[in-house]
Amino acid sequence: MDTISKEDADHVKDHPFSSQELQALQATLKPRDDETDETIHLSASRDAASRDAIANLLFVLAGHPVATRLKSATRRRSAQLAALYVRLQYDDFALSxxxxxxxxxxxxxxxxxLDIWKAVLQFIDLITPPPSKSIPASYFGTPFTRSSASHQGSDQSRADLKDPLRRELNDWTYENVSGFWEKYFEGKDWAERCTNIFQDLSKRHNGNALQEYPAKHSEDKIWEWLDGFQTEFLEPQKSLGSPQEKPHLDSSRGKYFRTKKTGEITGGQHKRQLDLLVKRRSVSTNKLHDWREVLVVGELTCSxxxxAWSDTFLQLAVYVREVLTVQPLRRFVHGFLLFGDEMQLWVFDRSGAYGSEFNVCEKPERFISAISAYALMSDEELGLDTFVQQDGRQATIVMENATSKEDxxxxLERWPFVVQRSIVSRGTACHRTTDEECVVKFSWRSAERRAESDLLKSARASAGIARLVCACDLTSIKELRSGLDFSSAKGARRKTFRLVDARTPDDTKQSFTGQPTQRENMTISGSKRRNDSSANRDERVSKRPRRSSRCQEVAPSDLDKSQAQFAKPQELFRNRILTCIVVSPAGRPLRHFRSPTEFLTGMRDAIRAHKALFMDSKILHRDISEHNIILTDPKKNSGFSGMLIDLDLAVAVGENRQNEQTEARHMAGTLQFMAIEILEGGLDSKTAGIEHTYRHDLESFFYVFLSICICYGWEAGEAPESNILSGWYTGKIKDIYRFKLGDMGPGGFEKIILPKFSPTFQCVxxxxxxxxxxxFSTGALDIGTREDPEELYGPMVGAFDNAIQALSW
Structure with missing residues (x-):
């Protein structure tokens, strides 16, 4: 290619290589210590070293701002460079x-x-086949958002969760919110009691209520003071007089406890040690606590x-995530941080965290009142659910039937069979009804989106889709946060974390100026890497980029001003509406299959249901995941053994199958099962993302299929300790993108994915x-969307039919 368009030339001019960047490029072509040539010239060398050198060069170029701005007819040049990098890493010898x-x-x-970028465009155009008849990617989608929901099982240690929670809470965390103290600690039934406690404590110590508060702020000393305080002022003191004489001496509803080591609190996703917690006095005082009993969480530190703020706050967030996972119907959770003389009071809800702070010594009455209040608050004030009624161990709800209008x-079964493990999210929780006829779903949908109940009504004619029985809205974030002012004019401070991610301004530059990320030197079997070139080729399939968790707090002013509109949300908070929906029929989670045949049949019928939803009802699901497919009795589900649920992220589509609903502000889908092209849309912070299509959902079905085949079907004690698919949901977007590109490529799929199938699923x-x-085709990955949906739906359903038939022989 001798010419380059004016627009592309302008991009090159606007983003020149610095001397450091040019050195990084040239360094990729320098020989290894055991090479003798001054430079690896490709015309003379065709061994593994040449492939590595070229792959590294493409890796570096793919992260440059110019590559993210140059587009071909269907894809970004950065994505094409990344795809070529993967092909070289997996020894695609068809690539000259x-x-x-x-x-x-x-x-x-x-x-x-200009010469470098001309060369880039030249070889891309040479090896890129003419596009198949497909729908061009539409780049008017929505910015990407991350959550910790994909982290499950052993991936939920504190270290594992802190980086995802940084991303999840980034820009949705506020300090010094105006009206916070007044909303949560004033005008309550117990407010006068808190005042009386402070006055009584002051009188005992000649006006110094904190005389006995430890000057040296060790955790042991603070706990000793707090335990003595609650014994004296929050527990029954019948000998000191009746409640009428000293009302503040009546027993509080809650009590403070401390854990000294991991394992003292059960029922969570991981063993943890929580500094302070509040739970009901009526609950057993057994030494072991349960996350289901936790009302308030607190962290102490001497720093x-x-x-210590960032680390301690994220530690508190880990504990709040535990609470919301086992108490998914909580409206919000109170928490506090005590940094010696500095105290922060926090509330976490499904749209983020916000709080207030003060100096303990300067405002002793506020300190005493806060400590007392957490033990005195009612269920509603603590954010507990008040919609579900408890009668002993039986939980019930009363709702109006959507058809008959009768109550x-x-x-409800006691425990939900689906729970979303995250804080800032829809917080979806699904219960079966005790008669096993219906599923009751609670979720915090975006206030900007069309209600799921409306979509279900539109989809009533589509077989294999949940049928609406009841629906109602319970509350909203806007209602829960009424009376609070999050504007900076009133002193609120929005907390922003620097995230080393593909969609942050600094990340592109950082990934360009450095060498390609180191890759693990382990084979699939775990043996060490050999030095000979043939070994390198055999083992290259296991070399994946290491994930970086480098994050630090940064003020919003430190962000690139030119990208502020992408780096920072415009609204003060996301308004969500808590909705309860009842659908039928009930079913079992996909992972609870009784045989491979039942699993395959459920998957096939869920794809059939998706086709009917898209083609007949003109609705695109957009969130195909393991949790949104359930196994059903075909006698109760129009002959379907699998059913799609959860249309919270679904959108209506027009006759041209383009999304009609564009008000959704965040890229849709569950990260682990997200299509490669959707991830590709998250690589460039200058664009809004890629519009979701039916093909992306079908790719998500494939990832659900693979996940079940790899993670389930093992005998007890035989399952691998590490999850080979963790690269699909942890780390930077560009690394997740490369992981999936590599895993779906011919070499990666056959050498990494297929060998990890459990014994139960070797047959598929x-x-x-x-x-x-x-x-994806048999050669280079084709990730585009075909114009005719039947080109994918028909063959996929047929493939499942053939496999089901083969298993029955």
Missing amino acids: LSIFDPLTTAVADYTSD PKKD MVLG IDLAMRLREIL
Whole structure:
């Protein structure tokens, strides 16, 4: 290519290589210590070292701002460079290295930036086949958002969760919110009692209520003071007089407890040690606590706030996530941080965290009142659910039937079978009814989105889709936060974390100027890497980028001003509406399959249901995940053994199958099951993302299929300790993107994914290969959307039919 468009030339001019960046490019072509040539010239070398050198060069170029701005007819150049990087890493010998000669010459014998980018465009155009008849990617989607929901099982240690929670709470955390103290601690039934406690304590110590508060702020000393305080003022003191004589001496509803080691609190996702917690006095005082009993969480530290805030706050967030996971119907959770003389009071809800702070010594009455209040608050003031009625161990709800308009009394099974493990999210929780006829779903939908009940009504004619029985809205974030002012004009401070991620301004530059990320030197079997080149080729399938968790707090002013509109949300908080929906029929989670045949039948019928929803009802689901497919009795579900649930993120589509609803502000889908092209849309912070299509949902079905085949079907004690699919949901977006590109490529799929199938699912390996071929083709990955949906729906359903038939022989 001798010419380059004016627009592309302007991009190159606006983003020149710095001397440091140019050195990083040229360094990728430098020989290893055991090489003798001054530079690896491709015309003379065709071994593994050449492939690594070219792959590293493409890796670095893919992260440059110019690559993210140049687009072909269907894809970004950065994505095409990343795809080529993956092909080289997996020894795609059909890719001739000679096509890269102009690029390596332009880099090694540098004359201008323009020559380098001309060479890039030249070899991309040479190897990119003409696009199939497909729908061009539409880049008017929505910015990407992250949550900790994908982290499950062993991936939920404090270290594992802190980085995801940084991302989840980034820009949705506020300090010094105006009206916070007045809303949560004043005008309550117990407010006068808190005042009386402070006055009584002051009188005993000659006006110094904190005389006995430890000057040296060790955790043991603070607990000793707090335990003595609650014994004296919050527990029954019948000998000191009747409640009428000294009302503040009546017993409080809650009591403070302390854990000294991990394992003293049960029922959570991981073993943890919580500094302080409040639970009801009526609950057993057994030494072991349960996360289901926790009302308030607290953290103590001797370190100054300025040094320890970020780490301590995220530690508190980990504990709040535990509470919301086992108490998913909580409206919000109170928490506090005590940095010696500095105290922060926090409330976490499904839209983030907000709080107030003060100096304990300067405001002793506020300190005493806060400590007392947490033990005196009612269920509603603590954010507990008040909609579900408890009668002993039986939980019931009363709702109006959507058809007959008559009230229905529904009994709920005690524990939900679906729970979303995150804080800032829809917080979805699904219970079966005790008669096993319906599913009751609670979720915090976006106030900007069309209600799921409306979509279910529109989809009533689509077989395999949940049928609406009842629906109602319970409350909203806007209502729960009424009376609070989050504006900076009133002193509120929005907390922003620097996140080393593909959608942050600094990340592109950082990934460009450094060398490609180191890769693990382990084979699939776990043996150490050998030094000979043949070993390198055999083992290259296991070399994946290491994930970085480098994050630090940063003030919003430190962000690139030109990208402020993408780096920072415009609204003060996301308004969500808590909705309860009852649908039928009931079913079992996909992972509770009784046989491979039942699993395959459920998957096939869920795809059939998706087709009917999209083609007939003109609705696109957009959140295909393991939790949104349930196994059903075909006698109760129109002959379908699998059913799609949860249309919270669904959108209506027009006759041209383009999304009609564009008010949703965040990229849709569950990260672990997200399509490659959707991830690709998250690589460039200058664009809003890629519009979701039916093909992206079908790709998500494939990832659900693979996840079940790898993670389930093991005998007790035989399952692998590490999850090979963790790269699909942890780390930077660009690394997740590369992981999936590599795993779905011919080499990666056959050498990394298929060998990890559990013993139960060895029988469906041929089906897995066929599904991959249908979705991605046999050669270079085709991730575009076909114009005719039947080109994918028909072959996928047929592949499942053939596999089901084969299992019955």
